[in-house]
Amino acid sequence: MIEAYRKLWPNRSGAGKISSQEELEKKIQIELDDELTHPRVRKPKAEKLKLALRRIRESELPEEDKASLSALYKKIAER
Template identity: 65%
Template sequence: MIESFKKLWPQRAAVEQISSMEELEKHVRIELDDELTHPRVRKTKAEKLQLALERIEQSGLSDEEKRELADLYKKIAAH
């Protein structure tokens, strides 16, 4: 799943450093919380989840990779 995430975000230098599931989950959490965006223009977790799911669906990943990543995003968003 780490490699799938790296394929999804090839332009992010921090993503290349991910080597464990804990790190992967941390990066997904940061994305869903929109922590890399200025506070005044942050989107809600629900909006970020929807955008991530759309990106996953439109990516060139295999159906299995898409399902696994989408499930991970949904699981983390639920907490």
């Protein structure tokens, strides 16, 4: 799943350094919480999830990778 994430976000800072499932989940949590954006312009978690799921759906990843990544994003968003 790490490789699928890297393909989905090829230019994302730090994506190439992810080496474990735990690191991947932490990176997704940071993305969904919009932690790298200034607090006044942060988007709600639901909106960030919707955008990520759309990007996954529209990507050229294999269907199995799309399903796995989507499920992981949803699982992390529920935390």
